[in-house]
Amino acid sequence: MDHAAATPLDPQVKKSMDPFFVAQFGNPSSLYGLGKRAALEVKNSRLNIAKIIGSRPQEIIFTAGGTESTNLAIFGVARNMGKGHIITSSIEHHAVLNPIKALEQEGYSATYLPVDAQGFINLSELKKAVRPDTILISIIYANNEIGTVQHLGRIGKLVSGVNSERGRQGLAPVLFHSDACQAAGALDMNVNRLGVDLLSVNGSKIYGPKQAGFLYAKTGVKLRPLVYGGGQENNMRSGTENVAGVVGLAKALEISQKNLTKENKRQTALRNFFIAKLLKIKGTKLNGPDPKLERANGIVRLPNNINISFKGVEGEALMLYLDAYGVCVSTGSACATGSAEPSHVLLSLGATQNEAQSSIRFTLGRSTTKKQLEYVLKILPGILAELRRVDNFLFQPNVK
Numbered sequence: 001m002d003h004a005a006a007t008p009l010d011p012q013v014k015k016s017m018d019p020f021f022v023a024q025f026g027n028p029s030s031l032y033g034l035g036k037r038a039a040l041e042v043k044n045s046r047l048n049i050a051k052i053i054g055s056r057p058q059e060i061i062f063t064a065g066g067t068e069s070t071n072l073a074i075f076g077v078a079r080n081m082g083k084g085h086i087i088t089s090s091i092e093h094h095a096v097l098n099p100i101k102a103l104e105q106e107g108y109s110a111t112y113l114p115v116d117a118q119g120f121i122n123l124s125e126l127k128k129a130v131r132p133d134t135i136l137i138s139i140i141y142a143n144n145e146i147g148t149v150q151h152l153g154r155i156g157k158l159v160s161g162v163n164s165e166r167g168r169q170g171l172a173p174v175l176f177h178s179d180a181c182q183a184a185g186a187l188d189m190n191v192n193r194l195g196v197d198l199l200s201v202n203g204s205k206i207y208g209p210k211q212a213g214f215l216y217a218k219t220g221v222k223l224r225p226l227v228y229g230g231g232q233e234n235n236m237r238s239g240t241e242n243v244a245g246v247v248g249l250a251k252a253l254e255i256s257q258k259n260l261t262k263e264n265k266r267q268t269a270l271r272n273f274f275i276a277k278l279l280k281i282k283g284t285k286l287n288g289p290d291p292k293l294e295r296a297n298g299i300v301r302l303p304n305n306i307n308i309s310f311k312g313v314e315g316e317a318l319m320l321y322l323d324a325y326g327v328c329v330s331t332g333s334a335c336a337t338g339s340a341e342p343s344h345v346l347l348s349l350g351a352t353q354n355e356a357q358s359s360i361r362f363t364l365g366r367s368t369t370k371k372q373l374e375y376v377l378k379i380l381p382g383i384l385a386e387l388r389r390v391d392n393f394l395f396q397p398n399v400k
Protein backbone atom coordinates (compact mmCIF):
# COMPACT_ATOMS: atom_id res chain seq x y z
CA MET A 1 0.00 0.00 0.00
CA ASP A 2 2.94 2.33 -0.65
CA HIS A 3 3.32 2.33 -4.43
CA ALA A 4 4.08 6.06 -4.48
CA ALA A 5 7.38 5.19 -2.76
CA ALA A 6 8.38 2.27 -4.93
CA THR A 7 6.93 -0.14 -7.47
CA PRO A 8 8.17 -3.63 -8.36
CA LEU A 9 9.78 -4.04 -11.76
CA ASP A 10 7.17 -5.18 -14.29
CA PRO A 11 8.18 -8.67 -15.52
CA GLN A 12 8.10 -7.41 -19.12
CA VAL A 13 10.38 -4.52 -18.14
CA LYS A 14 12.78 -6.91 -16.47
CA LYS A 15 12.78 -9.08 -19.57
CA SER A 16 13.58 -6.09 -21.77
CA MET A 17 16.52 -5.15 -19.52
CA ASP A 18 18.03 -8.61 -19.01
CA PRO A 19 20.16 -8.83 -22.20
CA PHE A 20 22.05 -5.63 -21.37
CA PHE A 21 23.69 -6.85 -18.19
CA VAL A 22 25.78 -9.62 -19.68
CA ALA A 23 25.40 -10.60 -23.33
CA GLN A 24 24.89 -7.07 -24.70
CA PHE A 25 27.14 -5.25 -22.23
CA GLY A 26 28.75 -2.95 -24.80
CA ASN A 27 29.48 0.72 -24.23
CA PRO A 28 27.31 2.76 -26.61
CA SER A 29 30.34 4.94 -27.41
CA SER A 30 32.36 1.98 -28.70
CA LEU A 31 32.63 1.82 -32.48
CA TYR A 32 32.54 -1.97 -32.91
CA GLY A 33 29.35 -4.03 -33.24
CA LEU A 34 28.81 -4.75 -29.54
CA GLY A 35 28.92 -1.03 -28.75
CA LYS A 36 26.87 -0.01 -31.75
CA ARG A 37 24.13 -2.45 -30.79
CA ALA A 38 23.98 -0.87 -27.33
CA ALA A 39 23.85 2.59 -28.92
CA LEU A 40 21.01 1.45 -31.15
CA GLU A 41 19.01 0.29 -28.12
CA VAL A 42 19.49 3.65 -26.41
CA LYS A 43 18.42 5.35 -29.63
CA ASN A 44 15.30 3.21 -29.98
CA SER A 45 14.34 3.82 -26.35
CA ARG A 46 14.75 7.56 -26.92
CA LEU A 47 12.52 7.35 -30.02
CA ASN A 48 9.86 5.38 -28.14
CA ILE A 49 9.75 7.84 -25.25
CA ALA A 50 9.64 10.78 -27.67
CA LYS A 51 6.69 9.21 -29.47
CA ILE A 52 4.80 8.73 -26.18
CA ILE A 53 5.33 12.28 -24.92
CA GLY A 54 4.98 13.94 -28.32
CA SER A 55 8.51 15.36 -28.41
CA ARG A 56 11.53 15.06 -30.67
CA PRO A 57 14.04 12.37 -29.66
CA GLN A 58 16.84 14.91 -29.21
CA GLU A 59 14.73 16.62 -26.53
CA ILE A 60 15.13 13.64 -24.16
CA ILE A 61 18.08 13.65 -21.74
CA PHE A 62 18.59 10.37 -19.87
CA THR A 63 19.51 10.81 -16.20
CA ALA A 64 19.93 8.72 -13.07
CA GLY A 65 16.37 9.25 -11.83
CA GLY A 66 13.80 11.85 -10.88
CA THR A 67 16.01 13.84 -8.54
CA GLU A 68 18.74 14.26 -11.13
CA SER A 69 16.15 15.33 -13.70
CA THR A 70 14.64 18.02 -11.46
CA ASN A 71 18.14 19.19 -10.45
CA LEU A 72 19.24 19.39 -14.08
CA ALA A 73 16.12 21.40 -14.95
CA ILE A 74 16.44 23.84 -12.05
CA PHE A 75 20.22 24.30 -11.78
CA GLY A 76 20.53 23.96 -15.56
CA VAL A 77 18.26 26.93 -16.21
CA ALA A 78 19.52 28.94 -13.24
CA ARG A 79 23.23 28.54 -14.09
CA ASN A 80 22.54 29.41 -17.70
CA MET A 81 20.69 32.61 -16.79
CA GLY A 82 22.97 33.82 -13.99
CA LYS A 83 20.85 35.44 -11.28
CA GLY A 84 17.07 35.45 -11.30
CA HIS A 85 13.74 34.65 -9.69
CA ILE A 86 12.05 31.24 -9.53
CA ILE A 87 8.38 30.52 -8.88
CA THR A 88 7.30 27.21 -7.42
CA SER A 89 4.53 25.81 -5.22
CA SER A 90 4.64 25.17 -1.50
CA ILE A 91 3.81 21.46 -2.05
CA GLU A 92 6.73 20.38 -4.25
CA HIS A 93 8.76 17.24 -3.65
CA HIS A 94 12.10 17.89 -1.92
CA ALA A 95 13.77 17.11 -5.25
CA VAL A 96 12.45 20.51 -6.39
CA LEU A 97 12.26 22.46 -3.11
CA ASN A 98 15.83 21.77 -2.02
CA PRO A 99 17.57 22.75 -5.30
CA ILE A 100 15.60 26.01 -5.20
CA LYS A 101 16.55 26.56 -1.55
CA ALA A 102 20.20 25.96 -2.48
CA LEU A 103 19.91 28.58 -5.23
CA GLU A 104 18.41 31.03 -2.73
CA GLN A 105 21.61 30.61 -0.69
CA GLU A 106 23.53 31.69 -3.77
CA GLY A 107 21.50 34.86 -4.21
CA TYR A 108 18.66 33.70 -6.47
CA SER A 109 15.19 34.56 -5.21
CA ALA A 110 12.10 32.36 -5.03
CA THR A 111 8.35 32.61 -4.54
CA TYR A 112 6.54 29.63 -3.00
CA LEU A 113 2.92 29.81 -4.15
CA PRO A 114 0.35 28.80 -1.56
CA VAL A 115 -2.25 26.17 -2.40
CA ASP A 116 -5.93 25.88 -1.47
CA ALA A 117 -7.29 23.33 1.01
CA GLN A 118 -7.17 20.58 -1.64
CA GLY A 119 -3.69 21.43 -2.91
CA PHE A 120 -4.41 23.43 -6.06
CA ILE A 121 -2.41 26.52 -6.97
CA ASN A 122 -4.28 29.64 -8.04
CA LEU A 123 -3.53 30.74 -11.61
CA SER A 124 -4.06 34.45 -11.03
CA GLU A 125 -1.66 34.29 -8.07
CA LEU A 126 0.84 32.56 -10.32
CA LYS A 127 0.49 35.30 -12.92
CA LYS A 128 0.88 38.01 -10.27
CA ALA A 129 4.05 36.36 -8.96
CA VAL A 130 5.89 36.73 -12.29
CA ARG A 131 8.55 39.49 -12.18
CA PRO A 132 10.77 40.91 -14.91
CA ASP A 133 13.66 38.83 -13.51
CA THR A 134 11.67 35.57 -13.30
CA ILE A 135 13.51 32.78 -15.11
CA LEU A 136 11.64 29.60 -14.18
CA ILE A 137 8.28 28.31 -12.98
CA SER A 138 8.33 24.79 -11.51
CA ILE A 139 5.02 23.18 -10.55
CA ILE A 140 4.58 19.54 -9.57
CA TYR A 141 2.18 17.70 -11.95
CA ALA A 142 0.73 15.21 -9.44
CA ASN A 143 1.58 15.52 -5.78
CA ASN A 144 3.24 12.50 -4.18
CA GLU A 145 1.62 12.92 -0.76
CA ILE A 146 -1.97 13.99 -1.41
CA GLY A 147 -2.35 13.14 -5.10
CA THR A 148 -3.46 16.59 -6.27
CA VAL A 149 -3.25 16.82 -10.06
CA GLN A 150 -2.56 20.38 -11.22
CA HIS A 151 -4.05 21.53 -14.50
CA LEU A 152 -0.71 21.83 -16.32
CA GLY A 153 -2.35 22.64 -19.65
CA ARG A 154 -3.88 25.80 -18.18
CA ILE A 155 -0.60 26.78 -16.51
CA GLY A 156 1.20 26.19 -19.83
CA LYS A 157 -1.24 28.50 -21.64
CA LEU A 158 -0.81 31.16 -18.97
CA VAL A 159 2.99 30.97 -19.24
CA SER A 160 2.78 31.20 -23.01
CA GLY A 161 0.58 34.34 -22.72
CA VAL A 162 3.02 35.85 -20.22
CA ASN A 163 5.90 35.10 -22.60
CA SER A 164 4.21 36.77 -25.59
CA GLU A 165 3.91 39.93 -23.50
CA ARG A 166 7.54 39.62 -22.33
CA GLY A 167 8.65 39.21 -25.92
CA ARG A 168 7.12 42.58 -26.77
CA GLN A 169 8.96 44.10 -23.78
CA GLY A 170 12.27 42.55 -24.80
CA LEU A 171 12.37 40.27 -21.74
CA ALA A 172 13.61 36.68 -21.84
CA PRO A 173 10.82 34.07 -21.69
CA VAL A 174 10.04 32.34 -18.40
CA LEU A 175 10.59 28.57 -18.66
CA PHE A 176 8.01 26.14 -17.34
CA HIS A 177 9.18 22.92 -15.65
CA SER A 178 7.05 20.21 -14.09
CA ASP A 179 8.02 17.31 -11.84
CA ALA A 180 5.96 14.49 -13.36
CA CYS A 181 7.47 11.59 -11.39
CA GLN A 182 4.13 10.57 -9.86
CA ALA A 183 2.18 11.41 -13.00
CA ALA A 184 3.80 9.23 -15.64
CA GLY A 185 1.86 6.12 -14.60
CA ALA A 186 -1.56 7.71 -14.61
CA LEU A 187 -1.81 10.94 -16.58
CA ASP A 188 -1.46 12.46 -20.04
CA MET A 189 2.24 12.98 -20.75
CA ASN A 190 1.97 14.87 -24.04
CA VAL A 191 4.34 17.80 -23.62
CA ASN A 192 2.49 19.89 -26.21
CA ARG A 193 -0.86 19.58 -24.49
CA LEU A 194 0.82 20.22 -21.13
CA GLY A 195 2.64 23.28 -22.46
CA VAL A 196 5.85 22.52 -20.57
CA ASP A 197 9.42 23.43 -21.56
CA LEU A 198 10.92 20.91 -19.15
CA LEU A 199 9.48 17.70 -17.70
CA SER A 200 11.06 15.32 -15.16
CA VAL A 201 10.20 11.61 -15.16
CA ASN A 202 11.65 8.57 -13.40
CA GLY A 203 11.36 4.81 -13.76
CA SER A 204 10.97 3.73 -10.16
CA LYS A 205 7.38 4.95 -9.76
CA ILE A 206 6.14 3.31 -12.96
CA TYR A 207 7.27 -0.32 -12.45
CA GLY A 208 10.60 0.49 -14.06
CA PRO A 209 14.17 0.56 -12.69
CA LYS A 210 15.34 2.84 -9.89
CA GLN A 211 18.05 5.41 -10.74
CA ALA A 212 16.74 5.71 -14.28
CA GLY A 213 14.95 8.82 -15.50
CA PHE A 214 14.81 11.47 -18.14
CA LEU A 215 14.42 15.19 -18.51
CA TYR A 216 12.48 16.49 -21.48
CA ALA A 217 13.97 19.83 -22.53
CA LYS A 218 12.24 21.58 -25.40
CA THR A 219 14.37 22.60 -28.38
CA GLY A 220 15.81 26.06 -27.72
CA VAL A 221 15.87 25.67 -23.92
CA LYS A 222 19.43 26.30 -22.77
CA LEU A 223 20.77 24.34 -19.82
CA ARG A 224 24.15 24.19 -18.10
CA PRO A 225 24.92 20.53 -17.41
CA LEU A 226 25.43 19.20 -13.89
CA VAL A 227 27.83 16.45 -14.93
CA TYR A 228 30.80 17.03 -17.23
CA GLY A 229 32.87 14.37 -18.96
CA GLY A 230 32.71 12.43 -22.19
CA GLY A 231 29.86 14.46 -23.65
CA GLN A 232 27.14 11.81 -23.73
CA GLU A 233 23.48 12.88 -24.00
CA ASN A 234 24.35 15.73 -26.31
CA ASN A 235 26.80 17.10 -23.71
CA MET A 236 23.96 17.47 -21.22
CA ARG A 237 24.76 14.42 -19.11
CA SER A 238 28.17 12.85 -19.41
CA GLY A 239 28.92 9.30 -18.31
CA THR A 240 28.47 5.88 -19.88
CA GLU A 241 24.78 5.35 -20.54
CA ASN A 242 22.82 3.06 -18.22
CA VAL A 243 21.73 0.95 -21.20
CA ALA A 244 19.60 -1.54 -19.23
CA GLY A 245 18.09 1.34 -17.25
CA VAL A 246 17.27 3.34 -20.36
CA VAL A 247 15.67 0.32 -22.06
CA GLY A 248 13.69 -0.51 -18.90
CA LEU A 249 12.55 3.09 -18.45
CA ALA A 250 11.21 3.27 -22.01
CA LYS A 251 9.47 -0.08 -21.65
CA ALA A 252 7.95 0.92 -18.29
CA LEU A 253 6.60 4.18 -19.72
CA GLU A 254 5.20 2.37 -22.74
CA ILE A 255 3.35 -0.21 -20.59
CA SER A 256 2.07 2.41 -18.14
CA GLN A 257 0.68 4.62 -20.86
CA LYS A 258 -0.80 1.72 -22.80
CA ASN A 259 -2.81 0.42 -19.81
CA LEU A 260 -3.53 3.83 -18.36
CA THR A 261 -7.30 4.14 -18.93
CA LYS A 262 -8.08 0.63 -17.78
CA GLU A 263 -5.81 0.69 -14.73
CA ASN A 264 -6.95 4.19 -13.71
CA LYS A 265 -10.57 3.05 -13.78
CA ARG A 266 -9.76 0.01 -11.64
CA GLN A 267 -7.68 1.93 -9.10
CA THR A 268 -10.14 4.84 -8.93
CA ALA A 269 -12.95 2.44 -7.98
CA LEU A 270 -10.74 0.82 -5.30
CA ARG A 271 -9.63 4.24 -4.04
CA ASN A 272 -13.18 5.55 -3.75
CA PHE A 273 -14.34 2.38 -1.99
CA PHE A 274 -11.43 2.62 0.48
CA ILE A 275 -11.91 6.34 1.15
CA ALA A 276 -15.64 5.91 1.77
CA LYS A 277 -14.99 3.09 4.25
CA LEU A 278 -12.15 4.92 6.03
CA LEU A 279 -14.24 8.04 6.46
CA LYS A 280 -16.85 5.95 8.31
CA ILE A 281 -14.25 5.39 11.07
CA LYS A 282 -14.66 8.03 13.79
CA GLY A 283 -12.12 10.88 13.79
CA THR A 284 -10.88 10.48 10.20
CA LYS A 285 -10.36 13.23 7.65
CA LEU A 286 -9.33 12.96 3.99
CA ASN A 287 -6.39 15.14 2.97
CA GLY A 288 -6.19 16.36 -0.63
CA PRO A 289 -8.80 16.64 -3.39
CA ASP A 290 -12.34 15.37 -2.99
CA PRO A 291 -12.88 12.54 -5.49
CA LYS A 292 -16.41 13.86 -6.08
CA LEU A 293 -14.85 16.73 -8.05
CA GLU A 294 -13.89 14.19 -10.71
CA ARG A 295 -17.41 13.81 -12.07
CA ALA A 296 -17.22 17.29 -13.54
CA ASN A 297 -13.47 17.85 -13.91
CA GLY A 298 -11.75 14.61 -14.92
CA ILE A 299 -8.82 13.40 -12.84
CA VAL A 300 -8.07 15.76 -9.95
CA ARG A 301 -6.54 13.20 -7.61
CA LEU A 302 -4.15 10.38 -8.51
CA PRO A 303 -6.22 7.21 -8.84
CA ASN A 304 -3.97 5.41 -6.35
CA ASN A 305 -3.73 8.05 -3.60
CA ILE A 306 -5.46 8.01 -0.21
CA ASN A 307 -4.20 10.34 2.52
CA ILE A 308 -6.06 10.26 5.83
CA SER A 309 -5.64 11.89 9.23
CA PHE A 310 -6.64 9.79 12.24
CA LYS A 311 -7.49 12.12 15.08
CA GLY A 312 -5.48 11.55 18.24
CA VAL A 313 -3.19 8.95 16.69
CA GLU A 314 0.50 9.33 15.90
CA GLY A 315 0.99 8.57 12.19
CA GLU A 316 4.43 7.02 12.79
CA ALA A 317 3.02 4.66 15.42
CA LEU A 318 0.15 3.65 13.14
CA MET A 319 2.62 3.02 10.32
CA LEU A 320 4.72 0.72 12.53
CA TYR A 321 1.64 -1.18 13.76
CA LEU A 322 0.43 -1.67 10.19
CA ASP A 323 3.89 -2.93 9.25
CA ALA A 324 3.61 -5.56 11.96
CA TYR A 325 0.41 -6.70 10.23
CA GLY A 326 2.22 -6.84 6.88
CA VAL A 327 0.86 -3.56 5.50
CA CYS A 328 3.33 -0.95 4.17
CA VAL A 329 2.16 2.66 4.30
CA SER A 330 3.97 5.95 4.70
CA THR A 331 3.63 9.06 6.79
CA GLY A 332 4.19 12.33 5.02
CA SER A 333 6.67 11.53 2.30
CA ALA A 334 8.96 8.53 2.47
CA CYS A 335 11.92 10.74 1.65
CA ALA A 336 11.39 12.67 4.89
CA THR A 337 11.35 9.59 7.08
CA GLY A 338 13.74 9.78 9.96
CA SER A 339 12.72 13.34 10.69
CA ALA A 340 9.79 13.98 13.01
CA GLU A 341 8.93 17.11 11.01
CA PRO A 342 5.28 17.25 10.01
CA SER A 343 4.71 17.17 6.26
CA HIS A 344 5.17 20.57 4.57
CA VAL A 345 2.50 19.52 2.08
CA LEU A 346 -0.19 18.92 4.71
CA LEU A 347 0.76 22.12 6.57
CA SER A 348 0.37 24.01 3.26
CA LEU A 349 -3.22 22.75 3.01
CA GLY A 350 -3.93 24.40 6.34
CA ALA A 351 -3.68 21.26 8.46
CA THR A 352 -2.66 21.74 12.08
CA GLN A 353 0.61 20.26 13.34
CA ASN A 354 -1.42 17.50 15.02
CA GLU A 355 -3.47 16.69 11.93
CA ALA A 356 -0.32 16.55 9.83
CA GLN A 357 1.40 14.23 12.30
CA SER A 358 -1.61 11.94 12.49
CA SER A 359 -1.77 11.30 8.75
CA ILE A 360 -1.10 8.17 6.74
CA ARG A 361 -0.68 7.78 3.01
CA PHE A 362 -1.93 4.63 1.32
CA THR A 363 -1.02 4.31 -2.37
CA LEU A 364 -2.48 1.51 -4.44
CA GLY A 365 -0.75 -0.33 -7.25
CA ARG A 366 -1.34 -2.75 -10.08
CA SER A 367 -1.38 -5.72 -7.72
CA THR A 368 -3.72 -4.16 -5.14
CA THR A 369 -7.02 -6.00 -4.73
CA LYS A 370 -10.27 -5.22 -2.96
CA LYS A 371 -9.54 -8.14 -0.66
CA GLN A 372 -6.34 -6.42 0.51
CA LEU A 373 -8.25 -3.23 1.23
CA GLU A 374 -10.83 -5.20 3.20
CA TYR A 375 -8.02 -6.73 5.26
CA VAL A 376 -6.70 -3.26 6.13
CA LEU A 377 -10.22 -2.11 7.02
CA LYS A 378 -10.61 -5.14 9.27
CA ILE A 379 -7.39 -4.62 11.28
CA LEU A 380 -7.52 -0.81 11.48
CA PRO A 381 -10.21 -0.26 14.16
CA GLY A 382 -8.38 -2.51 16.63
CA ILE A 383 -5.04 -0.84 16.00
CA LEU A 384 -6.57 2.63 16.37
CA ALA A 385 -8.26 1.67 19.64
CA GLU A 386 -5.00 0.26 20.97
CA LEU A 387 -2.99 3.34 19.96
CA ARG A 388 -5.53 5.68 21.55
CA ARG A 389 -5.57 3.59 24.73
CA VAL A 390 -1.75 3.62 24.99
CA ASP A 391 -1.70 7.33 24.24
CA ASN A 392 -4.25 8.07 26.96
CA PHE A 393 -2.33 5.93 29.40
CA LEU A 394 1.05 7.52 28.69
CA PHE A 395 -0.14 11.09 28.66
CA GLN A 396 -2.55 11.08 31.60
CA PRO A 397 -0.92 13.42 34.12
CA ASN A 398 -2.02 11.38 37.17
CA VAL A 399 -1.38 7.84 36.06
CA LYS A 400 0.06 5.77 38.88
Ligand SMILES: *Cc1c(COP(=O)(O)O)cnc(C)c1O
Pocket residue numbers: 004064065066067068093095140142143144179180181182202203204205211212213
Ligand atom coordinates in the same frame (compact mmCIF):
# COMPACT_ATOMS: atom_id res chain seq x y z
C1 LIG B 1 10.13 9.89 -6.31
C2 LIG B 1 9.95 11.29 -6.70
C3 LIG B 1 11.04 12.10 -7.04
C4 LIG B 1 12.46 11.62 -6.94
O1 LIG B 1 12.72 10.65 -7.87
P1 LIG B 1 14.00 9.65 -7.69
O2 LIG B 1 13.93 8.79 -8.90
O3 LIG B 1 13.77 8.94 -6.40
O4 LIG B 1 15.21 10.50 -7.66
C5 LIG B 1 10.79 13.41 -7.40
N1 LIG B 1 9.55 13.90 -7.44
C6 LIG B 1 8.47 13.16 -7.13
C7 LIG B 1 7.11 13.76 -7.21
C8 LIG B 1 8.63 11.83 -6.73
O5 LIG B 1 7.57 11.12 -6.42
